[in-house]
Amino acid sequence: MTQNRRFGRFAVAAAALVVLPLAACGDDNGESSGGDTAAADSPLADADLSGVSLSVGSKDFDEQLILGNMLADAFEAAGADVDRKINLGGTNVARAALLSGEIDSYAEYNGTGWTEHLKQEDPSSDGEELTEKVRQMDLEKNDIVWVGRAPFNNTYGFATGPDLTEKNGGAFDFDSMAAYLKKNPDAKVCMESEFPSRSDGLVLFEEATGYTIPKSQQEIQDTGIIYTETQKGNCDFGEVFTTDGRISELDLSVVDDGGAMIIYNISINVRKDVYDEAPEAFDTIADAVLGSLDQETMTALNEQVSAEGEDPADVAKQHLVDAGLIDG
CATH class of the missing domain: 3.40.190.120 (Osmoprotection protein (prox); domain 2)
Incomplete structure (x- = not known):
């Protein structure tokens, strides 16, 4: 997969221009897919997004295609009306779409948030600490909420x-x-x-x-x-x-890096105005979905797409079923 695009340093101005015709970028842009149902004993059964409408995006490589579809499925299972705008483009394209309101949510990496979006140096080597610093600064500066943190590290x-x-x-x-x-x-x-x-x-x-x-x-x-x-x-x-x-x-x-490389854990990015409609529900969904994605699991999901040629949307949905979060 072309993961080098994850951190592509497109010019900010160019990213803004690309966002203008966003309606032609996403794989499922402008379409709301059929809703999934939360499993009866799943944490998602306690997450209520009824009445919430939001657009979910992703970047343009396999891991992001999986994550974008996974978030959309989980939001739908909680009762949200979801517009999928998967496969938008590189990092700056997805970020610009979030800031402009063209999308309301996508999955982003804490290392990217700290170094690329917030232009900070010397990131913490502790994933939880790094995410908390990004969460505080991005909320204060941009009204973007970082929800949850997955244990896998795609560095x-x-x-x-x-x-x-x-x-x-x-x-x-x-x-x-x-x-x-x-x-x-x-x-x-x-x-x-x-x-x-x-x-x-x-x-x-x-x-x-x-x-x-x-x-x-x-x-x-x-x-x-x-x-x-x-x-x-x-x-x-x-x-x-x-x-x-x-x-x-x-x-x-x-090769074991001994902690030398920057950490890249995923959180769900949500615009604050949307998050505030149902904060407890978003927190519950993040804990359930992201908590199911350890290093071995995310690598295996990526392999199904990049090596075996499976559809990212199918891989995402099957993972939620296997994790007991939605009904099959």
Whole structure:
């Protein structure tokens, strides 16, 4: 999946222009899908969004397509009238749509909120603390409410293919990765074009290890190619997103970052005027839905879409059924 778009640094002005014809962007734009029913013993049965109308959006990569549909399904099960505007575009497009009122809700990452939307530095390495800081600042500045927090962390990372992992006797950590690169000057670290210059990218590895990867060891590739080239061994280390379904599909092993990389946990973003219509219901939905998404679960859901070709809407709905949140 093209998760590099998650943090795409589009010009703000360009994002605003893209939002104008929003009615043509979303997969299901302007359509309210059939409502789901909360399972009788589900927390969603106690969440009442009757009389609430809202538009739910998402960014344009697999994980976001799943999450956008999942939120829409959950809101509908609680009685809301939902207009789906899934697959809007990159990060700035979705954010601009939320701020302008073109959509009322979508799923956003705390690390993105802190560094991209609020333009802050030195994010906390504690996911709960980071989310709380983002929640307070975004509410005060923009009337955006951050509701709940999922335990999974879709951050940047590196991975190795099965052969190198076996040769190493198991997964690398940042220090052993740096040692390997020092010892093997012909080794290749494959990255997409933005990663070496991003404030949340390569620099965090170099700061953590004290090893600056020379240009001769850097190879710039498209995100999708990196996974397969790493699996084949053509890349000793490849840049990945840590909940990408291709990691397990291709038997890649993620390098342990020791907490060096920025955290990216999901919260539900809701415009304050909409949230205030039923705050307890939104809180209940967030706790139930986001609480069901740990690292293993989100990675498996992504794999169903990116590796197995399943429809994100079907994957989202089936997860809610399997989690006992809505009726099948």
